[in-house]
Amino acid sequence: MPPREPNSEKIIDFVVNKRNGIKGLVDTGIETVPELYILPLEERLEPNNISNHHSIPVIDVSNWDDPKVTESICKAAEEWGFFQIINHGVPLEVLDAVKEASHRFFGLPNEERKKYWVGNSPTETVALKTSFAPLAETVFEWKDFLSFRCSPRDLESFPLWPPVCRDEVVKYLESAKPVIRKLLEVLLKGLKVKERDKTREYPLIVSPVVNLNYYPHCLKPDLTGGVFPHSDISTITTLLQDENGGLYVRATDDNSWIHVPPVNGALVINVGDILQIMSNDRYKSIEHRVVANGSKDRVSVPIFLDLGADVVFGPLPEVLESGEQPLYKEVVFSDYSKYFFSKKHEGKKTIDFARI
Numbered sequence: 001m002p003p004r005e006p007n008s009e010k011i012i013d014f015v016v017n018k019r020n021g022i023k024g025l026v027d028t029g030i031e032t033v034p035e036l037y038i039l040p041l042e043e044r045l046e047p048n049n050i051s052n053h054h055s056i057p058v059i060d061v062s063n064w065d066d067p068k069v070t071e072s073i074c075k076a077a078e079e080w081g082f083f084q085i086i087n088h089g090v091p092l093e094v095l096d097a098v099k100e101a102s103h104r105f106f107g108l109p110n111e112e113r114k115k116y117w118v119g120n121s122p123t124e125t126v127a128l129k130t131s132f133a134p135l136a137e138t139v140f141e142w143k144d145f146l147s148f149r150c151s152p153r154d155l156e157s158f159p160l161w162p163p164v165c166r167d168e169v170v171k172y173l174e175s176a177k178p179v180i181r182k183l184l185e186v187l188l189k190g191l192k193v194k195e196r197d198k199t200r201e202y203p204l205i206v207s208p209v210v211n212l213n214y215y216p217h218c219l220k221p222d223l224t225g226g227v228f229p230h231s232d233i234s235t236i237t238t239l240l241q242d243e244n245g246g247l248y249v250r251a252t253d254d255n256s257w258i259h260v261p262p263v264n265g266a267l268v269i270n271v272g273d274i275l276q277i278m279s280n281d282r283y284k285s286i287e288h289r290v291v292a293n294g295s296k297d298r299v300s301v302p303i304f305l306d307l308g309a310d311v312v313f314g315p316l317p318e319v320l321e322s323g324e325q326p327l328y329k330e331v332v333f334s335d336y337s338k339y340f341f342s343k344k345h346e347g348k349k350t351i352d353f354a355r356i
């Protein structure tokens with residue numbers, strides 16, 4: 001890694017070593033954006049690279065028995081890798097409550113918040129972190145996040161989770177699970193996985209991770225990144241965003257960036273690398289990024305469907321049945337996720353780890 005300027009070392013000490021996060025730094029009343037957070041020109045999101053002619057689909061899923069709904073979902077996963085769903089049955093109050101809970105957690109005094117800092121937390125199942133991979137990054141993301149591992153075993157440590165948000169996180173996850181199961185069923189059916197097979201579905205839903213992402217307001221959001229371009233490693237991600245906007249998705253035809261407009265009550269669904277690999281590239285795990293807001297603190301709440309650490313995955317036999325050549329080798333999930341978390345975000349490059 002290239003040497004950093006002396007002020008950046010001070011900022012890293014405050015934000016990472018002293019566990020204050022970017023939220024703690026913004027709370028000091030900084031009036032300029034520190035060098036550590038400034039992206040090189042070529043990595044910034046330029047207005048002329050924002051698409052004004054694409055939009056990702058918004059799908060009404062009130063009737064799962066309607067073949068048009070299932071077709072639209074598979075088509076969106078193939079063509080866009082991203083779509084929003086409405087009328088999904090997760091109550092608006094549950095969605096609002098988890099967003100409010102995120103603000104409550106990040107509104108705690110620094111000393112209270114940092115009790116959950118990674119490595120210091122009372123349980124490994126909850127960890128407060130900043131940016132993405134601070135040990136590997138030259139420029140930091142303008143983001144802190146509180147991450148909850150939510151397998152049935154992990155939930156045994158619920159009493160150690162932060163009381164200001166733990167009920168809302170569990171309620172949100174439990175309310176979203178029927179929709180997530182339905183989405184997986186539809187997407188797997190689209191890959192010719194015929195029977196609804198519990199043994200096949202279980203590993204896909206058993207190890208969710210819920211993050212409370214917090215992007216404090218940023219004086220110069222055009223110079224920084226809330227999340228840098230990346231694809232998720234999940235099977236699918238179910239994301240709740242707030243009313244501030246700022247999520248952008250890569251267009252597959254001209255490389256421009258498409259804004260995902262906030263739709264009240266909607267959930268944003270995206271395909272992750274695991275599902276792209278399982279589908280042998282039929283479904284697309286698309287690059288996306290976030291820009292912080294100039295005046296408002298933004299929150300979002302993704303549910304990542306991860307696999308168990310020792311689960312081996314690769315292109316599904318049903319997809320290869322007709323003689324299609326596999327594009328990916330089989331990999332162990334923990335190897336894939338360790339690779340992802342060991343480096344800074346590099347757009348779509350993570351998937352090359354599994355490519356033949």
Ligand SMILES: COc1cc(/C=C/C(=O)SCCNC(=O)CCNC(=O)[C@H](O)C(C)(C)COP(=O)(O)OP(=O)(O)OC[C@H]2O[C@@H](n3cnc4c(N)ncnc43)[C@H](O)[C@@H]2OP(=O)(O)O)ccc1O
Pocket residue numbers: 016118119128129130131132133134135145147149209211227230231232233234272304306337338341
């Ligand atoms: C998260 O932001 C994201 C996520 C994504 C997309 C995500 C997905 O698609 S799925 C992701 C959800 N899954 C998980 O988060 C899996 C749960 N995580 C883990 O099991 C582990 O983190 C691990 C992946 C197995 C890595 O474990 P390990 O190799 O042991 O490394 P760590 O314990 O995490 O860290 C080592 C060391 O570094 C410090 N550190 C690491 N990251 C941070 C951070 N962000 N902030 C502060 N400090 C950090 C950590 O404290 C450790 O220090 P020690 O002093 O203890 O050595 C897409 C986009 C996103 O932005």
Ligand SMILES: O=C(O)CCC(=O)C(=O)O
Pocket residue numbers: 211213227232239241246247288289290299300302
């Ligand atoms: O905050 C958002 O809208 C998206 C966050 C994201 O991409 C992630 O956490 O993986």
Ligand SMILES: [Fe+2]
Pocket residue numbers: 230231232288
């Ligand atoms: Fe993401």
